[in-house]
Every structure is written in structure tokens, then in C-alpha cells.
Amino acid sequence: MVSKNQIKLITSLQQKKYRVANQLFFAEGIKVIQELVESNFELVHLYTTQNDFDEVSNAKKTIINESDLKKISALATPNTCLALFKIPANKEIVESGLIIALDSIRDPGNLGTILRLCDWFGINQLICSKETVDIYNPKVVQATMGSIARVNVNYIDLNAFVSETELPVFGTFMDGKNIYKSVLPQEGIIIMGNEANGISPEIEKLIKNKLTIPRFGSLQKTESLNVATATAIILSEFRRNNS
Numbered sequence: 001m002v003s004k005n006q007i008k009l010i011t012s013l014q015q016k017k018y019r020v021a022n023q024l025f026f027a028e029g030i031k032v033i034q035e036l037v038e039s040n041f042e043l044v045h046l047y048t049t050q051n052d053f054d055e056v057s058n059a060k061k062t063i064i065n066e067s068d069l070k071k072i073s074a075l076a077t078p079n080t081c082l083a084l085f086k087i088p089a090n091k092e093i094v095e096s097g098l099i100i101a102l103d104s105i106r107d108p109g110n111l112g113t114i115l116r117l118c119d120w121f122g123i124n125q126l127i128c129s130k131e132t133v134d135i136y137n138p139k140v141v142q143a144t145m146g147s148i149a150r151v152n153v154n155y156i157d158l159n160a161f162v163s164e165t166e167l168p169v170f171g172t173f174m175d176g177k178n179i180y181k182s183v184l185p186q187e188g189i190i191i192m193g194n195e196a197n198g199i200s201p202e203i204e205k206l207i208k209n210k211l212t213i214p215r216f217g218s219l220q221k222t223e224s225l226n227v228a229t230a231t232a233i234i235l236s237e238f239r240r241n242n243s
Helices: 004-012 016-022 030-037 066-072 108-120 138-144 158-164 227-241
Strands: 024-028 043-048 061-063 081-086 098-102 125-129 152-156 169-178 188-192 209-212
Touching: 004 016, 004 066, 016 024, 024 030, 024 138, 030 043, 030 081, 030 138, 043 066, 066 081, 098 108, 098 158, 098 227, 108 125, 108 138, 108 227, 125 158, 152 158, 158 188, 188 227
Parallel strands: 043 061, 098 125, 098 188, 125 152, 169 188, 169 209
Antiparallel strands: 024 081, 043 081
16 A cells, blocks of 8 residues: 555655655666666665565565556556655766766756766766756656666756866857767767757857767758757767777
């Protein structure tokens, strides 16, 4: 059984203000939960319809029915399990290697996918402007497919950070230098802009290295790439240049 107070708490965590107030977030699905359980994230409680997760003590596990799972799930079609975790303390930003910086990314699916890309391409550090969607949003957590456990994420004053860093700063623009013809370094900060407006004018002023992914279509009418797709191409090129 899930009590009314538990249902109220878990469903409230769909909103950022309650995640911040309680310092909790939740994840759904066996794969994501398994990744988090095996990581440094602290499990608060697991709710599951199956007799699984043998490594989780009975004190932190409740077997529930599908009806109760629907009451606490954020999914239209609930999986078989949901787990509460503590939001960890922020880790220090290490300014080395490649760093992805997000300027006001608003779509949870895009953020989750970009975090998975960071994990795939060995990017240990993801920094986000304070206007970027919350990494512990349930839709973001779901989209990361567990990669949230392996990438350090910080929310900062992006303008101040870019102003002070000694690393080369790269940004994507329609009038930038062709990325396929560029010599790309092993270290640097790669800034990806908002889905609708791109990189903000304040940040653009601080970017000395402007890149573009050229269009090859004969009509040249596509205005832009999805930000997660663009991130994949850019990271692939940076890694290819230094492999």
C-alpha cells in the first residue's frame, strides 16, 4: 500500500519547487532505477509491482499493485517501479577536457538526450544556465536512461562563468566556420543555445570560436537542427579530431 501522504509527496515532486524543498526526486523504470541504485545516488524508497531489486533492503522497498503505481507515476503508461532518491550536493566544476554548456535549454527530452550524449562521448561535465530545465524533472530523468548517474551537472551564472574561464569557448551559429573544416582542440567549452532563439546575445559576445554545421540539402530551407542532434554531431567531430 502507498499512503495518502506518500502519494501527495511523490506527485508533488513533479514540480521543481517541491523537489527543491524536499531535496528529493523520483525515477521510473527498471533500467533507470538500477543505474541509480548502483551509483552514488542515495535511495530513499523503492515502490515496485514485482519482487525484484534483491539488493534493496526490505526496509526501503514496498511491493505495490498497478493501481497504486498509477497514482504516483508521471507516465501515461506506468512502468513496473518508481524510486525516490535524494538530490545530491553539487560537485565542483573541473575546468578541463571538453565541457558542454547549455544556454536556456527548455525541453526535458532535449536535456535528457544531451546528458546521454555526454555520457556516450565521455564528457564528464555538463553546465547549465539557471534558465535551463531542471535536471531532476521526471521527464529529464527518464530521457537520460541512467546517464544522469555518470555526468556531473551544475546550474550556474553562465555569463559569469564564460567571462572568467581560461578554456577556449565554442558556440554554434549559422554564420560560423564549417565544423568539418575546423581543427578542434581536446579541451574547451561548447555552448549550445535555446531551441527557439539559439545562444543569447550576452553569451554570443563572449564566444570567439563560432562553428556551424553546414546544410547539404539542395533547397537549403531547413532553418535549424534540433539542439540534441546538433550536440551529437559536434561532439562526434571534436572526438574524431582528437582520436
